[in-house]
Amino acid sequence: MKTISHSSLVLVRNCLQQYRCSYVELRRSRSVAPALAFGGLWDKALTAWHWGKDSKDRLFRGHAVLLMHPNELQRETAKAMLVGYSTLWGDSNIETVATQLEFTSPIVHPETGEEHPEYVYTGVLDGVVRMPDGRLLGLESKTSSEDITPGSLYWERVTTLDPQVSMYLPGAKAAGFDIEGILYDVAKKPALRPGKHETASGFAERVMRDMQGRMGFYFQRQEVVRLESEARRYQQDLWDYACILSDAERLSRWPRNPDRCRQFGRACDYLGVCTGTASLDDDFLFETRRRGKAA
Numbered sequence: 498m499k500t501i502s503h504s505s506l507v508l509v510r511n512c513l514q515q516y517r518c519s520y521v522e523l524r525r526s527r528s529v530a531p532a533l534a535f536g537g538l539w540d541k542a543l544t545a546w547h548w549g550k551d552s553k554d555r556l557f558r559g560h561a562v563l564l565m566h567p568n569e570l571q572r573e574t575a576k577a578m579l580v581g582y583s584t585l586w587g588d589s590n591i592e593t594v595a596t597q598l599e600f601t602s603p604i605v606h607p608e609t610g611e612e613h614p615e616y617v618y619t620g621v622l623d624g625v626v627r628m629p630d631g632r633l634l635g636l637e638s639k640t641s642s643e644d645i646t647p648g649s650l651y652w653e654r655v656t657t658l659d660p661q662v663s664m665y666l667p668g669a670k671a672a673g674f675d676i677e678g679i680l681y682d683v684a685k686k687p688a689l690r691p692g693k694h695e696t697a698s699g700f701a702e703r704v705m706r707d708m709q710g711r712m713g714f715y716f717q718r719q720e721v722v723r724l725e726s727e728a729r730r731y732q733q734d735l736w737d738y739a740c741i742l743s744d745a746e747r748l749s750r751w752p753r754n755p756d757r758c759r760q761f762g763r764a765c766d767y768l769g770v771c772t773g774t775a776s777l778d779d780d781f782l783f784e785t786r787r788r789g790k791a792a
């Protein structure tokens with residue numbers, strides 16, 4: 498079976514040519530966008546952090562992971578954020594049950610119950626936790642540059658539309674965990690920027706000072722559940738995307754979307770390929786990704 502993941506769907510929605518380069522030809526740029534690198538770093542640190550026995554142990558485990566990161570500014574910023582995160586959540590009564598839970602679940606038509614013949618959904622849930630009242634929840638950790646305070650647009654989107662949340666419930670069940678919802682855990686990336694002559698550690702100290710007194714601005718957690726009607730709408734979306742991909746592969750139709758060549762101040766990794774100035778076969782620019790990963 499072929500697989501669809503949250504990351505591949507982002508590209509399908511963005512530009513089918515971008516999807517083809519990344520998920521059909523399996524060619525990925527050798528340079529990783531700083532925002533993606535930071536998100537990956539935070540995930541790795543938290544995976545270690547969750548298995549600590551208390552706030553101090555958790556901070557130690559998270560920092561041990563961060564120490565290995567070669568980018569000093571990202572490393573020091575993440576360390577500062579982890580101090581704030583540990584202060585807020587490190588001694589909570591939430592038990593870690595699993596981390597980095599990989600799952601595969603069928604793509605099911607919401608009306609007929611039919612399973613898609615070509616595609617299944619694969620994903621990775623950051624964790625499964627047991628709440629103080631005994632309930633099992635999935636854990637999804639994110640970093641964001643947006644306003645994450647309660648009532649913000651960020652939470653409006655997460656609680657109604659976030660497609661990952663819709664897939665985590667059946668996905669975790671398929672992996673043997675009967676979760677009742679998702680504990681959505683967000684850390685806001687500092688908007689502060691290092692001064693011209695400021696060291697990375699000096700900058701990190703300034704970030705920590707900024708966090709003190711307004712922890713809720715930087716860290717938020719909310720339980721998210723999906724209404725049956727929302728889950729069905731998402732099932733239909735997923736089914737339709739699987740059909741779009743089936744057709745695109747069968748007919749070799751991968752239209753470009755010039756509206757997406759530049760996003761968030763960064764050019765698409767395949768811009769040179771689309772404009773004819775670079776080749777997807779160039780091993781200096783691209784490497785071949787292994788098949789079968791959920792990313």
Ligand code: SF4
Nearest residue numbers: 512753754758765771
């Ligand atoms: S450069 Fe533009 S058209 Fe080409 S893959 Fe990227 S987003 Fe699509």
